[in-house]
Amino acid sequence: MSGHLAVIGLGPGDAGYVTPQAQAALAAADALYGYGPYLDRVPVRDGQSRHASDNREEGARAAAALAHAAAGAGVALVSGGDPGVFAMAAAVCEELAAGPPDWRSLDVTIVPGVTAMLAVAARVGAPLGHDFCALSLSDNLKPWDLVERRLDAAAGAGFVIALYNPISRARPWQLGRAFELLRSLLPPSTPVVFGRAVGRADEAVTVTTLALADPNAADMSTLLIVGSHQTHVIARPGRPPLVYTSRSAQGVNA
Amino acid sequence: MSGHLAVIGLGPGDAGYVTPQAQAALAAADALYGYGPYLDRVPVRDGQSRHASDNREEGARAAAALAHAAAGAGVALVSGGDPGVFAMAAAVCEELAAGPPDWRSLDVTIVPGVTAMLAVAARVGAPLGHDFCALSLSDNLKPWDLVERRLDAAAGAGFVIALYNPISRARPWQLGRAFELLRSLLPPSTPVVFGRAVGRADEAVTVTTLALADPNAADMSTLLIVGSHQTHVIARPGRPPLVYTSRSAQGVNA
Secondary structure (H helix, E strand, C coil): CCCEEEEEECECCCHHHCCHHHHHHHHHCCEEEEEHHHHCCCCCCCCCEEEEECCCCHHHHHHHHHHHHHCCCEEEEEECECCCCCCHHHHHHHHHHHCCHHHHHCEEEEECCCCHHHHHHHHHEECCCCCEEEEECCCCCCCHHHHHHHHHHHHHCCCEEEEECCCECCECCHHHHHHHHHHCCCCCCCEEEEEECCCCCCCEEEEEECCCCCHHHCCCCEEEEECCCCEEEEEECCEEEEEEECCCCCCCCC | CCCEEEEEECECCCHHHCCHHHHHHHHHCCEEEEEHHHHCCCCCCCCCEEEEECCCCHHHHHHHHHHHHHCCCEEEEEECECCCCCCHHHHHHHHHHHCCHHHHHCEEEEECCCCHHHHHHHHHEECCCCCEEEEECCCCCCCHHHHHHHHHHHHHCCCEEEEECCCECCECCHHHHHHHHHHCCCCCCCEEEEEECCCCCCCEEEEEECCCCCHHHCCCCEEEEECCCCEEEEEECCEEEEEEECCCCCCCCC
16 A cells, blocks of 8 residues: 555644644645634645544544545645544544554654643643643543543642633633632632733733633633642743743642 | 743654644753753754753753753753653642742743654554553652552553553563563453554664563653553554454453
8 A cells, every 4th residue: 555644733723833844744635624724724725635623523533534645645634733632533543443454554644733731831840840731621532520520520639720622602611610619629729820822813821810810811722720729920020921841840739 | 021931742752743833842942951861862953052961860951951041041851652641741830839839930931742652652543542651660759559549540440551661670570560460460361552652763663462561671761551451452464463452341341
């Protein structure tokens, strides 16, 4: 089988995040697949076909890209951030596992990228500087009860928590419920970072506390970071505060 | 204060991972600080001074870089992977918080990079495709008991677990003890990925199971990923297996 599928992370938005590896893989492709707004970030090249699809069609998009590659093409499937974190690489593996046996012979490569939590963390300091977890608040594919058990386990054990997919029109109450649960587990002063659209023109990053965190301040493009007992804020004159999680957890009970 | 400090992530090893943002920040610096082997990855430029330091001198290196920037220089402090994940950005924040008050007026930027777990995950498929945590096995700065409680919480709640700093000459038994604990919590067939030196000439990535995982197969340059109940392996004829964590957790009890 001569085709090839590259699943490529574009990073959080600005071209300055696209690695040379990703640039080369994009330039080499015969066909590009992806969610429309992600495809729009890729420079147009003559002779390359483009196949945009809707945000919620991840399985169908992955299957279409696999089928095109199996037919002999060099296919690039683009993903925002890192394709391996709540993104297209898992969808490709799921479709490959369920698809025709010959898809298993395909040459598939994954090109990693800067995922949203790393970009948001970098904007404010180092809130992911010690043990942390990444959790999707979407209950489209898992029961809400499991989300709550994971929040409880993570906060109880002292992990900093990065929240992906915090809110959408179809999931309006989940983030508020998550804040309620976290307020029962962590001090009111726990730092919370709202990082919206980092690297894009409409970027907005704010630092607040768990007591004051407002779920309505988040949207589909927001990544949240909820601190731990080890997370501190440094006030700075004339500059935004720095948020960091100490490398030392001596004396931490959580 | 006219100086500037950029804390820059170089990614996992190969130049193909260094983002355009990071390249530009490196080129613009008057002085470069970092652990020697990381500095060696940065192209030499006339007029730029280089200040290499040992692996274990993170606090002192961060303070020296801050002091140099406070004296008016454009300073770049390099980090492997992403500076915000078990790396230099937290050390810079700690030193800034403890240092002279005028350091708080400094212009400090963090340039994110591809952290090891993303690069290792990309090599094998999408093991971080659903909820996961990142945990350092080093007990230099936290009690071992806390590491065990975090492993227990993470595995018990169904998080995939990325293990940083699994082993060193000074910490020879911790990874074996972690495997013992995880074997009491997860099925023997749980996929385990050993990712060594991804993107470097001596790269070695292997997929095994929790039952067979051998702590002696890891070294200081290894990043491990331990799967969850949602993590699957796809055997492929003539190709290495693909490891992925399903996006769906319907029916998962963990």
